Amino acid sequence: MSVTLKDIARLAGVSESTVSLALNGKNIVKAKTKEHILAIAEEQGYMPNVLAKSLARRQSGTIGLVVPDIENPFYGRFIRCVDDCLAKRNYTLLVATSKDQFAGEKRVVETFIAERVEGILIAPVHHPVKNIEYLSKLTRNGIPFLYVVAYYADLAAPCVMTDLEKGAFEMTDYLIRSGHRSLYYLVGNREAVPTQLRIKGYYQAFAAHHLPVDENKLIQCAKADFTHAYQATRKLLAAATEADAILTMNDIMALGALRALLEKNIPVPDRISLAGYDNVVFSSVAAIPVTTVEQNLPVMAETAVKSLFQLIGGETLPAKPLLLPPKLIIRESTKSKQENKKIQEDVK
Amino acid sequence: MSVTLKDIARLAGVSESTVSLALNGKNIVKAKTKEHILAIAEEQGYMPNVLAKSLARRQSGTIGLVVPDIENPFYGRFIRCVDDCLAKRNYTLLVATSKDQFAGEKRVVETFIAERVEGILIAPVHHPVKNIEYLSKLTRNGIPFLYVVAYYADLAAPCVMTDLEKGAFEMTDYLIRSGHRSLYYLVGNREAVPTQLRIKGYYQAFAAHHLPVDENKLIQCAKADFTHAYQATRKLLAAATEADAILTMNDIMALGALRALLEKNIPVPDRISLAGYDNVVFSSVAAIPVTTVEQNLPVMAETAVKSLFQLIGGETLPAKPLLLPPKLIIRESTKSKQENKKIQEDVK
């Protein structure tokens, strides 16, 4: 069907080898011959068959990335960052989604193995997983992999991610320092590592201020999404009238909470402050721009890709997460209570 | 490095052919042999090399999809829909992004050709393009393609998309019928087909009501995004105090406009109604949920995939867009003026 090396060779009156050599830019081929070949290839609309090329070279030039959800702009952005990093290195990115199910993660990882990617980046599903069956296949086939964004609890493997604990600590600490005392925390699945890390950070901040944590203020949401956060906030507002801050695990949840707050006409941040996580683009364009913790995706992508190539190169990496610094981004949803108090004093 | 057919054959004491036959589920192989082979393959973590398989079969089992922007949840959702459609047919989806640049579109299409995808779905860049250089390569290599979401003005090619004109018509018509008279329209690049179609729908609605269109109410934004819509709205509000509705080309722009409106404390929809397009998930969770036009992505994906497979099967499709019906989704950002008026009357 399509034009092949052989066609070009025939048309140019040279051997396939010469065409191959010429096309791959080696300066082994005589300039004149090369020119001739290139002209014919161009004219014929020749495109090398990378399947054949990969097979012959024993290198696919591809890297696989699995994400739980491609509709989520957080991952959308991450994909783009990784793609850019790989393009610089002349590699092709293959993306697949696990649909946030472990079965899906397993399936796409196996597909990647079959496609003979040279390495795999895995953003794990948002649930704890006991036994990662695809690992042996990965090692059997000698394909290096690296977790990104998060990792699994009982699996010692290299990983590149944001220091979620530190991020949660800084956020909580900031809220406490600015005068908040009743901090509710809307969390997702508590068995999942990223949830646990954030909660740890929350506790630490309280400890740092010698304040006790009220366990009841950790509100469990079945899923860490808009709807569940919205519902949880409604319930919370009905019961806990003393709340002066609501923290969430991500910006989408924060938007859900914000919706509930606006509906009830509760002034944000004057009566209740609101905080998200991730710094998804929409958090800055909400009705009230929300304070959040940024995960530096470009850096995370670059670090992950670099590390993965180290693995591919045969180096070994420590089997534990490499933590990237988070960054607190303060917006209008959390004006300082201190400040308010000061202002009130002044008025008096 | 990795386990191959040959390894399994050796271990099982049979020929490679038998292993291949057994693994591909043909019931040609004796049950006992098959069982034995399968056990060994499993034990060895064997994964077939799809590169070799594709080469031998002369079929890659892959379909390429190019989108302008993977961070945009509109495309994220579309990718997911297409992926689902292809999974049902046992095909693998390859996604690449053009970064909304024609050079990028060309590049990724060529990559897809090199990867020998069996067909390509192209969501074109948001700019008009004079000469599509990759077309000849596509036909030379016999790879069917289909535009989705939009198409290029002077290219007669099959396409599957929403009837954007009708959507804009219905939205405008609805706004006029509900009493709006000064409808501003924030539009993007007017040379791009999707912009033109929407504007056409806008004009038609005015015509249907025997009303004149005020050209000056079409506000050109350099880019159809949040920031430009925000700026344009600010400018607009300063000048046009009689405006009673703002239409935009997509929901992201609507959010930008909404931000400007909220900042100026302009009641939405009481003083000004606001409308978006696309029904991106965030449009329903905005501070004020925005009225919009839904593009039915699951149907679009299914139709596109079906059409593409018809092309792959050798059928020819009409070289013009297949239009899918849009759906008006009315939310709080456009309460009926009629109603308001009626209510006011009642009060009197």
Add this chain to the structure above:
DNA sequence: TCAATGATTTCAAACGCTTGAAATTACAAA
């Protein structure tokens, strides 16, 4: 026991490319 027949298995070529080694060519020095 033998041939015939159907069930299994194997052979061998092909897919389109790369690449080390061998062959050929070109050119400058002798």
Add this chain to the structure above:
DNA sequence: TTTGTAATTTCAAGCGTTTGAAATCATTGA
């Protein structure tokens, strides 16, 4: 002219599969 050497081109094997055709095996009816 030869020759030696470097430059260029070609050979041929190999990458891991598939698959039509051929070979082998097992089973059955005569």
